[in-house]
Amino acid sequence: MTFSLTVRDHLMIAHSLRGESFGPAQRLHGATYVVDASFRAAALNDDGVVVDIGRAGEVLRGILSPLSYRNLDEVPDLAGVNTTTERLCQIIAERLAAAARDGALGDVRLSGIEVTLHESHIAWASFEVGL
Secondary structure, three states, X not given: OOEEEEEEEEEEEXXXXXXXXXXXXXXXXXXXXXXXXXXXXXXXXXXXXXXXXHHHHHHHHHHHOOOOOEEHHHOHHHOOOOOOHHHHHHHHHHHHHHHHHOXXXXXXXXXXXXXXXXXXXXXXXXXEEEO
16 A cells, blocks of 8 residues: 655756767757656655645755756756756656655655656656655
8 A cells, every 4th residue: 555645846947968869959958847746655644644735845846946947957966967857857856855854844754756757748757766
């Protein structure tokens, strides 16, 4: 048995991708993602929730804000990272997991966090990190 709660936000970025397999996406281009962060728990906390929806949304926004409306090629902590949709899912999920471990989500009993970036209505990627 697993409970989950998902909050949604969005991310607008510019970036270029390294590697010939990316064709024209090797040039600087923009992307707008719908971002879903799903929090999973085997049991609810004492308040009967996986995580407080408002707090989860605030923490997600805090992670996305430094990346939003930026050229990711110029973000120092992403230097050398090929910011594919899949890699961005991993980065966001790991930052959410670190926030959860640091208590930013309150008294929660999470077993995992999954982040999905919807690049369009027909293509998306996900990454799940266990806690």
